[in-house]
Amino acid sequence: MAHDLNGKRIAILATDGVEQVELTEPMRAIREAGAEAQLISLESGSIRAVKGMDKADTFEVDRVVADTTADGYDGLVIPGGVKNPDKLRMDRTAVSFVRSFFAQAKPVAAICHGPWMLVEADVVQGRTLTSYPSLATDIRNAGGTWVDEEVRVDQGLVTSRRPDDLEAFMDKMLEEFAEGTHEGQRDSAREAAGATIG
Numbered sequence: 001m002a003h004d005l006n007g008k009r010i011a012i013l014a015t016d017g018v019e020q021v022e023l024t025e026p027m028r029a030i031r032e033a034g035a036e037a038q039l040i041s042l043e044s045g046s047i048r049a050v051k052g053m054d055k056a057d058t059f060e061v062d063r064v065v066a067d068t069t070a071d072g073y074d075g076l077v078i079p080g081g082v083k084n085p086d087k088l089r090m091d092r093t094a095v096s097f098v099r100s101f102f103a104q105a106k107p108v109a110a111i112c113h114g115p116w117m118l119v120e121a122d123v124v125q126g127r128t129l130t131s132y133p134s135l136a137t138d139i140r141n142a143g144g145t146w147v148d149e150e151v152r153v154d155q156g157l158v159t160s161r162r163p164d165d166l167e168a169f170m171d172k173m174l175e176e177f178a179e180g181t182h183e184g185q186r187d188s189a190r191e192a193a194g195a196t197i198g
Helices: 020-032 083-088 092-103 116-120 133-141 163-179 183-193
Strands: 009-013 036-041 046-051 054-060 075-078 108-111 152-154 157-160
Touching: 009 020, 009 092, 020 036, 020 046, 020 054, 020 075, 020 108, 020 163, 075 092, 075 163, 083 116, 092 108, 092 116, 092 183, 108 116, 108 163, 116 133, 152 163, 157 163, 157 183
Parallel strands: 009 036, 009 075, 075 108, 108 157
Antiparallel strands: 046 054, 152 157
C-alpha cells in the first residue's frame, strides 16, 4: 500500500459499537501513509468498540460531528459494527456530514455495515457497491446495485463486506484518498438533493 497522503486529513466517523478492527486498521493505514486521521463522533469523550458481540477497547474522540464540516477533510471512512452505523444514521448532523463529502466530490470508504450511512444519506442512487450481505436489500431499495465482492470502487466510493476484506479495502481506500476529488461523488449528491450542488 504505497500511497502518499502527506498533508491530507481524513475523518473517521464512528460511535459506540464500532467494530474495533474496522476502526483501528484503516486509522493505522492512513497515518502510516502520512495523513492525519481524526475520530469524529456524536459526543465528546470516548467511544466503546466491539469485537463481534463483545465489548472491546475505548477510543478518544477528536471532534464532535455537530461542530465539524467536511471542508477541512480530504476523505471519510465509515467503519461497521451493527450498532455503530445504526446509531449514527439516526443523527441528522451525522447523515448531513456524510452527504457533504459527496457534495464536495471527496472520496468516501465504508465497510461492513457502514454503507447504512450511505443509504441514509441518499447517495447510493445509480452507484455500485458492496457491504455486509444483510444490507443488500436496503442498498437496492435506495437505487444502488449491490455486488458480492471483497472491495468495489465506484468513482471515489470504496466499499467492502467484512473485516476479512480489510487488506483490499485499505489499499483501495488509500488509492482513492491519494487521487483526491471525484466528480461521480458530486453527481450522487446532486441526485439526492434534486438540484445542482456547487
